[in-house]
Amino acid sequence: MDFSTIKANLEKKGYAVSVFENGTSAAQYLADKIKNTTVGIGGSMTARQMNLFEILSAENDVNWHWQLKEGQSAAQAYAGARNAAVYISSVNGISEKGEIINIDGTGNRVAETIYNHEKVYLLVGKNKIAPDFEKAMWRARNIASPKNAQRIGVATPCAAKGDKCYDCNSPARICRAFLTFMEKPNGCNCEVVLINEELGY
Numbered sequence: 665m666d667f668s669t670i671k672a673n674l675e676k677k678g679y680a681v682s683v684f685e686n687g688t689s690a691a692q693y694l695a696d697k698i699k700n701t702t703v704g705i706g707g708s709m710t711a712r713q714m715n716l717f718e719i720l721s722a723e724n725d726v727n728w729h730w731q732l733k734e735g736q737s738a739a740q741a742y743a744g745a746r747n748a749a750v751y752i753s754s755v756n757g758i759s760e761k762g763e764i765i766n767i768d769g770t771g772n773r774v775a776e777t778i779y780n781h782e783k784v785y786l787l788v789g790k791n792k793i794a795p796d797f798e799k800a801m802w803r804a805r806n807i808a809s810p811k812n813a814q815r816i817g818v819a820t821p822c823a824a825k826g827d828k829c830y831d832c833n834s835p836a837r838i839c840r841a842f843l844t845f846m847e848k849p850n851g852c853n854c855e856v857v858l859i860n861e862e863l864g865y
């Protein structure tokens with residue numbers, strides 16, 4: 665995939681941008697950049713597929729509520745991620761123009777990407793890229809969210825079929841906060857990591 669257009673558009677919006685052929689080389693880049701510090705990771709199949717917890721834990725204190733350390737509670741993992749110097753998340757959708765969309769149920773992931781950390785990395789597998797904002801939002805709502813609902817096994821109509829969003833009002837609804845970065849937030853030292861491989865949902 666040719667990332668030149670999206671890379672240029674993201675740079676115009678103020679992001680640092682790095683490009684990799686696959687998740688392995690992107691993970692190696694992050695391991696080289698992130699050393700002797702604290703790291704938080706948001707719920708992310710991309711991060712899991714890249715083995716980021718294991719790779720970054722070699723030289724950092726990594727906090728991830730998906731992978732608790734021995735004796736660590738989920739609340740401690742959330743707090744560790746919230747207070748970390750570096751935060752890593754993937755995205756649910758991104759347009760060629762560089763609008764970045766994330767949908768969250770608890771709100772920790774969207775909150776942590778926008779403010780508070782010294783450095784934020786946003787991981788983008790090529791499957792997350794859509795031609796425009798409407799299609800990026802469509803894929804975030806109708807592909808990423810139903811697949812995540814299925815993975816978690818919640819009692820929502822999308823989890824039953826995995827085919828689309830039903831805009832449910834289920835108590836188990838996982839889509840509760842939508843965050844779009846139209847431009848890079850002013851306080852965010854944010855780098856977008858484009859990866860030429862299908863990763864995550």
Ligand code: SF4
Pocket residue numbers: 805809810813820821822823828829830831832833834836837838839
């Ligand atoms: S709003 Fe409801 S139906 Fe739509 S993706 Fe989210 S959980 Fe599924």
